[in-house]
Amino acid sequence: MKETTLEEAHHRLFGRPWLLGRYHFDFLREQGLRRTDRVLDYGCGSGRTGIHLIRYLDPGKYVGVDPDMARIEAFATYEVALHGLHDKDPTILAGVTPPGPPGDFDVVLDLFVIAHLRGGARAEAEKRVKAALRSGGLLARLGIKPVTHTTPAPAFTGTRWGDKLRWNLWRKP
Numbered sequence: 001m002k003e004t005t006l007e008e009a010h011h012r013l014f015g016r017p018w019l020l021g022r023y024h025f026d027f028l029r030e031q032g033l034r035r036t037d038r039v040l041d042y043g044c045g046s047g048r049t050g051i052h053l054i055r056y057l058d059p060g061k062y063v064g065v066d067p068d069m070a071r072i073e074a075f076a077t078y079e080v081a082l083h084g085l086h087d088k089d090p091t092i093l094a095g096v097t098p099p100g101p102p103g104d105f106d107v108v109l110d111l112f113v114i115a116h117l118r119g120g121a122r123a124e125a126e127k128r129v130k131a132a133l134r135s136g137g138l139l140a141r142l143g144i145k146p147v148t149h150t151t152p153a154p155a156f157t158g159t160r161w162g163d164k165l166r167w168n169l170w171r172k173p
Contacts, residue, residue, distance in 0.1 A: 021050075049111065096125065104134070106133075106138070107133075140169055
């Protein structure tokens with residue numbers, strides 16, 4: 001295991017507190033997330049939100065994908081072990097393509113990933129994640145307009161990053 005992983009450098013990669021993952025999870029629960037839902041965490045990074053989803057969901061129901069291999073390694077080898085989540089059988093993959101057949105997921109979570117893409121890459125990613133949802137499935141995104149829901153962001157002394165988490169929710173017809 002890399003020394004930077006053991007030092008938890010991956011907790012500081014995104015400019016916001018690691019605890020924010022708990023707030024993402026709590027919001028999804030408020031939107032009706034069930035233990036039996038199959039969840040795709042699109043751009044799972046090093047597991048800030050994934051660790052909470054995996055703990056809650058039934059075994060085998062969590063799939064995380066991210067193009068950054070260092071983040072995937074930190075998540076799969078460190079965070080999953082640290083939080084005792086191996087028995088939950090999470091799937092954590094390097095890449096950008098949702099695994100499985102179209103309509104395989106009840107919930108897709110996108111935390112600023114698609115918002116950072118441009119042009120054709122953004123349109124292709126939107127198409128892929130929407131195709132991954134089953135009929136009636138929920139796409140929950142941060143960083144995409146229009147904003148459909150806001151939740152108070154936790155206050156962290158000395159940290160400036162806004163007072164609201166701006167969510168865009170879309171249900172597949």
